[in-house]
Amino acid sequence: xxxxxxRELFPALDQKVYGKPLVYLDNAATAxxxxxxxxxxARLARxxxxxxxxxxxxxxxxxxxxxxxxxxxxxxxxxxxSRSEIVFTSGATASLxxxxxxxxxxxxxxxxxxxxxxxxxxxxxxxxxxxxxRKGASLKVLDIDENGRLSHxxxxxxxxxxxxxxxxxxxxxxxxxxxxxxDLCAVCxxxxxxxxxxxxxxxxxxxxxxxxxxxxxxxxxxxxxxAATGTGVLYGRKELLDAMPPFMGGGEMIKSVSFSGTTxxxxxxxxxxxxxxxxxxxxxxxxxEFAKAxxxxxxxxxxxxxxxxxxxxxxLYGTGLEHKIPLFSFAVKGAHHEDLALILDKMGIxxxxxxxxxxxxxxxxxxTGLLRASFAPYNTLEEAEYFIECLNKAIDMLV
Amino acid sequence: xxxxxxxxxxxxxxxxxxxxxxxxxxxxxxxxxxxxxxDADKTEDRLIKGCQSRVWLASELKDGKLYFRADSxxxxxxxxxxxxxxxxxxxxxxxxxxxxxxxxxxIGLKDNLSPTRANGLVSMIExxxxxxxxxxxxxxxxxx
Ligand SMILES: Cc1ncc(COP(=O)(O)O)c(C=O)c1O
Numbered sequence: 004x005x006x007x008x009x010r011e012l013f014p015a016l017d018q019k020v021y022g023k024p025l026v027y028l029d030n031a032a033t034a035x036x037x038x039x040x041x042x043x044x045a046r047l048a049r050x051x052x053x054x055x056x057x058x059x060x061x062x063x064x065x066x067x068x069x070x071x072x073x074x075x076x077x078x079x080x081x082x083x084x085s086r087s088e089i090v091f092t093s094g095a096t097a098s099l100x101x102x103x104x105x106x107x108x109x110x111x112x113x114x115x116x117x118x119x120x121x122x123x124x125x126x127x128x129x130x131x132x133x134x135x136x137r138k139g140a141s142l143k144v145l146d147i148d149e150n151g152r153l154s155h156x157x158x159x160x161x162x163x164x165x166x167x168x169x170x171x172x173x174x175x176x177x178x179x180x181x182x183x184x185x186d187l188c189a190v191c192x193x194x195x196x197x198x199x200x201x202x203x204x205x206x207x208x209x210x211x212x213x214x215x216x217x218x219x220x221x222x223x224x225x226x227x228x229x230a231a232t233g234t235g236v237l238y239g240r241k242e243l244l245d246a247m248p249p250f251m252g253g254g255e256m257i258k259s260v261s262f263s264g265t266t267x268x269x270x271x272x273x274x275x276x277x278x279x280x281x282x283x284x285x286x287x288x289x290x291x292e293f294a295k296a297x298x299x300x301x302x303x304x305x306x307x308x309x310x311x312x313x314x315x316x317x318x319l320y321g322t323g324l325e326h327k328i329p330l331f332s333f334a335v336k337g338a339h340h341e342d343l344a345l346i347l348d349k350m351g352i353x354x355x356x357x358x359x360x361x362x363x364x365x366x367x368x369x370x371t372g373l374l375r376a377s378f379a380p381y382n383t384l385e386e387a388e389y390f391i392e393c394l395n396k397a398i399d400m401l402v
Numbered sequence: 403x404x405x406x407x408x409x410x411x412x413x414x415x416x417x418x419x420x421x422x423x424x425x426x427x428x429x430x431x432x433x434x435x436x437x438x439x440x441d442a443d444k445t446e447d448r449l450i451k452g453c454q455s456r457v458w459l460a461s462e463l464k465d466g467k468l469y470f471r472a473d474s475x476x477x478x479x480x481x482x483x484x485x486x487x488x489x490x491x492x493x494x495x496x497x498x499x500x501x502x503x504x505x506x507x508x509i510g511l512k513d514n515l516s517p518t519r520a521n522g523l524v525s526m527i528e529x530x531x532x533x534x535x536x537x538x539x540x541x542x543x544x545x546x
Contacts, residue, residue: 021422339476341455342430346478349422357454371475372454400423400430401477 023351031377039289094235098222103130105247113139151178173205178321179330188217230290231283244270297380329378346397416509429481439473453522495538
């Protein structure tokens with residue numbers, strides 16, 4: 004499909020900001036949604052809005068079917084073994100908190116260790132810190148290599164007998180490099196340590212097969228992969244999910260409730276307390292269908308990478324085109340990221356600036372923040388060229 | 403100039419620029435003209451929280467009037483704070499506390515006024531207000 008035709012599927016792209024055509028390059032934060040997603044959500048709200056799993060009437064059964072079909076669809080998409088391994092959450096953050104809490108309750112005690120990488124999003128750091136504080140466990144930090152990737156050698160050195168889980172990202176939302184998750188999982192499993200992959204960015208850019216990767220948990224958000232906000236997925240290996248206590252208590256997640264003792268339902272229901280995001284979860288299907296059928300123009304990745312690396316005023320973080328996704332975080336000598344973002348905004352270009360929810364990584368890189376441009380399949384090479392042209396103008400204004 | 407006159411002046415200066423980028427050019431000029439703090443001046447207690455860029459604000463009460471100095475690592479932000487401290491320096495805490503800071507919206511920086519975490523303009527204004535409030539409490543009351 005021509006890029007222009009792809010754009011027509013996304014109503015949000017066709018607008019002007021400050022009189023300039025919108026160039027949306029903040030896709031790693033939230034991607035725009037295709038009509039198929041917007042319309043499905045509206046249709047469900049209009050005609051199948053009923054609580055799932057509970058009632059016997061027609062609307063409830065339609066809504067339940069849409070919701071449970073999505074679970075089966077996501078199972079297939081991730082190649083999980085069974086639907087009980089697919090838990091719906093409100094997003095990656097909720098998925099990560101669920102694992103940190105429930106896995107932590109079941110398996111982590113005083114003196115144990117959790118490993119995260121220095122390049123993690125706060126969502127994959129803070130829940131683990133909270134767990135460690137609660138349990139008297141400690142958090143160990145895996146460094147990145149000189150390009151910004153995680154290496155299995157470094158990980159192997161960090162694992163000890165006390166390591167209970169390793170939680171790392173498939174792709175960092177700052178560095179934009181695909182980590183060798185299969186090798187990383189293999190190292191952990193050599194020592195019998197389970198691995199959680201934060202796939203918030205990974206799911207968008209890499210074909211994910213959880214069995215092939217060998218991970219024990221994989222977490223992602225719907226809104227970064229063109230689905231409705233407030234949707235998210237946690238894949239968890241069945242043996243582990245079965246051994247974990249619930250994260251939240253409430254309706255639906257129980258087998259039976261009495262004041263003398265409550266028994267819980269099986270996974271995934273055990274982890275889906277309360278009324279779920281019933282009109283939104285089914286949007287994962289058209290969203291993922293879109294994602295499977297389209298990738299960002301590789302010419303954009305090559306062009307932007309080349310422009311940013313050959314400019315002496317610019318330092319790109321996350322290097323090596325081989326593993327690069329179309330996500331570029333960089334610093335400009337003598338120009339503050341916030342100034343650049345403000346100026347680009349007025350030229351119609353939406354980019355991200357600041358710490359990007361990765362303060363420890365900013366400290367590690369020795370910067371107070373960065374500018375980030377992240378591209379999607381609906382972005383055109385012309386937009387990438389316009390971005391570089393405007394970036395140069397902005398730098399000239401500031402330096 | 404009175405506080406009112408100074409605000410009118412700023413509004414007039416800004417009305418010359420219709421394009422956003424021209425407004426930014428002007429703020430960048432203002433920012434560059436503002437004397438930077440020494441490293442020793444950039445103390446933690448002067449740092450304004452809530453800004454994506456770092457902003458330091460120092461104040462001094464002289465003869466019942468407040469005087470501000472400021473710096474930032476981002477130049478547009480520095481231009482904005484330069485405007486603010488130009489307008490409010492040399493006025494009494496009571497005058498500053500009574501002001502509604504509405505002229506910021508009038509000069510079209512309203513977009514930058516949204517109380518988002520990314521933008522520190524609100525924090526800058528709150529800090530100036532807080533300083534004025536505290537200085538007002540410390541100052542001797544009329545007739546005392
Ligand atoms: C790598 C990574 N992990 C986790 C998250 C958190 O996702 P959400 O805010 O959708 O829960 C993000 C989103 O920015 C991310 O990029």
